[in-house]
Amino acid sequence: MMMLKMMMPSMPKMPGGDEKKEETAESKEEAAEQERLRQAAIKEKEKERREHYQKQRDVAKSERSKIREKYKLDATPEPSDEEEESEDDEDDGFGSSKKKDEDLDPAAKAKALAEKQMNEAMAMAQGKCVLQ
Structure with a gap:
């Protein structure tokens, strides 16, 4: 025990252990404002992301229509709700299918x-017949 005291004369204190902070109304308001700003930034990023991918879908759709016109193909019909549900029920193709x-x-x-x-018969026979 004495060696331990010589090696470490005092125990180190964890930061923030003894200090108690009393939050003032101003600090709570600032925290609420920062949270509101953070949520607004998240919503803005999500909106930008949706617009970006919508533009990509529109470009791809127009390219497909140009190809259909060029080769005189019929447009593929949009899947109905029933077809979408049945596609969800199908296996994903990974692993063994039972x-x-x-x-x-x-x-x-x-x-x-x-x-x-x-x-079942083999299991019953093995239970009754024991080799000696």
């Missing part, structure tokens, strides 16, 4: 049932 029982044909259902019953 088929549902409704998607399997009757032969596949019968095969799956037979495999399940075989596995």
Whole structure:
């Protein structure tokens, strides 16, 4: 213990530990004003971002229409709400896709049932038969 005291004669104090600040009404108002300004800046940036991407979409749309006119293609119809919802339900294409029982044909259902019953029978047999 004595060595510890020799190495570190006094414990360092954490900043802001003992000092208590009393916020005045002015400092609270300043903080509220700064927060309001920060929120306004965030909204302005978001508005600028939306305008930028809207311009990009408009340019791309006009380019597509020029190409359609050049090659005499029909315009693609806008997807309806029902189509958008069905697209959300589809898998994203990553990982393995697991088929549902409704998607399997009757032969596949019968095969799956037979495999399940075989596995259950093998498990029961292993439980009863123990090698010595």
